[in-house]
Amino acid sequence: VAALAASQEGPDADSTPSRQKSVSSPVGDLGDDGSAAERTANTTEAAEEVPHRPPLLKHGRCARRWEEGMLDSWRGKHIRDREGYKITRLTFDRENTHSRNMGKVGMSYRRVRSPYKTFVVRARGPYWDATSHNAWHRLAVQYMAWISYRVAARRIGVEGQGGTRPIYLINCTMGDGGLTQGWTDLGDARCSDEPGVLNATMEEADVVIDAPREGLLWDLAWVSGFKCGPSGMFRDFVEHFRRKRLEEVKPLPQHQPLGCFVDRRGRDIRDVENRDEFLGQMNQTFASVRIVAATKDHSTSDLINLMDGCAVIIGVHGAGLVNMLYAPENASVIEIVPKDERPRYYRNLSVLDGRRYKAVMDDFFLRTNVTVDMVNLREALDWSLKIRKDV
16 A cells, blocks of 8 residues: 555535535436436435446536536626716526525626626635635636636637636635635636736736635535536546646556545544554555545646556545545546435445445544445445446
8 A cells, every 4th residue: 555645635625614414305306308307316325326327418408517507598688888888797596406505606797898708706605715726616616717707708708819817816814825726727826816817817808707605516516416427527627637637637557446535644633543454455455555635735737646547536524525536537436425414425426427436434524534335335445346347
């Protein structure tokens, strides 16, 4: 077993009180035909599976919401500010999401001058998320910022035209400080709190965008039955990070199939207490096992190297599972989740990215450690080898 780094840092993705799971059930889950489906969740079942690359529906609410809808379903109104600039305020109705969601996502953009080439995106997230070292929190803000650039360019009529570019402005003092992983992969990213940066950037702006503060990926955190994937638009977003695979990856020595364990050792919650038994079972299953533990110091290239060759990614619910996005496309995901809480963050991220997924329900809580049931673990590992042969 090759231990490659220290444990994932940053607050846990489910630790923010405003985002805790409601007692009420997710509402209006989407069925295979895009219609509302009944909840079939059974908290005593051993696992929930997502097949390999479930088809993205090309009609109905599913497609409208997660492809064209993400760009075209924003409702807007125009106003002018005191300086006479035209401001467009947009809202996006959040249907079929968890009952704790606020109902609408909001953004706005202001046209400064034409031609509209440089779009300054003021990235906004709840709390410190834009510069958090927690990979899920940060990814959610990055996705909102990227989507808002796409929406504004589309509505103004310059989407896809040569010469348009985003500049992402992040307040780096509201969090852990400095630009965190991923921002510069999306484009030109700057800390607005650094001396002179804000004024200089605004001088370049042809369009100024205030990105949403909440929603989109966060809306999927507790939604069961989500089947709108793989999402071409989400994969276009992730491709900003994954394109470095061809540019900078230095393959690590390995034997296939390679099982990758997302480690939480040293964390206060959701660590695996029967670790030796757990890793022993993995070693019996895979030709090689790698312990994956990303840190705040890992760059995108580091993460791609870390996940290179992983055939199966397995771990307890936590932000380290975001790193599935840097693994090979045919890598499957096994997540150990508390059977009475059932977060869907990484289940639905797998759906958006077209990955095979299995949730292993165990007897613990999000704020405790876990002793993994070996019977359920063996079944999940056997499943991962079987579907690998079927691909």
